[in-house]
Amino acid sequence: DAGVTQSPTHLIKTRGQQVTLRCSPKSGHDTVSWYQQALGQGPQFIFQYYEEEERQRGNFPDRFSGHQFPNYSSELNVNALLLGDSALYLCASSLALAGNQPQHFGDGTRLSIL
């Protein structure tokens, strides 16, 4: 049973560039959430996708956008990268109809901005 998979594992970009991160949810899950985890901090909620729609959003600017595909996989896009965007980006999946069940996390994508 495949868990949550994220790609790539590491990425180096420069300021002003754009980046796309990818996530495949755990088999059977239909909801995907994205988090940003800066060094020494807890995960900060970016947004959540269900039924191919953004259902809710954390306190992140419009430079952060996403998409969910019919197979439930998801992408996180960040435009006009800033040094402060350097972080571990975590994807988590869950089953919507299961209510407040725990989210399952991938190992993340480490994004470094130079």
Added chain:
Amino acid sequence: AQSVTQLGSHVSVSEGALVLLRCNYSSSVPPYLFWYVQYPNQGLQLLLKYTSAATLVKGINGFEAEFKKSETSFHLTKPSAHMSDAAEYFCAVSRGSGGYQKVTFGIGTKLQVIP
């Protein structure tokens, strides 16, 4: 609104000693609470969850947590620390259902186990 406070960003214990990691929550509705563990360069792994059944929750690797509504606490404990327990631990509170789930994490507590 909901929030989580983890007291102590770093905790050191000797191998074999009691582990106690503190978490207090704030939630306007009955909360669902979780503890996750994160090893270096990995994602978060669920240790245990509270979803309004039993107040004492047992998790993996010998960890347990007790929900105390009067104290708005959900502290994580383990009777005897093992070297492999060294990691960062996150408390989280969740609410929502049906495609809407908002999870708020604490800042984490880094556990050091001293041989």
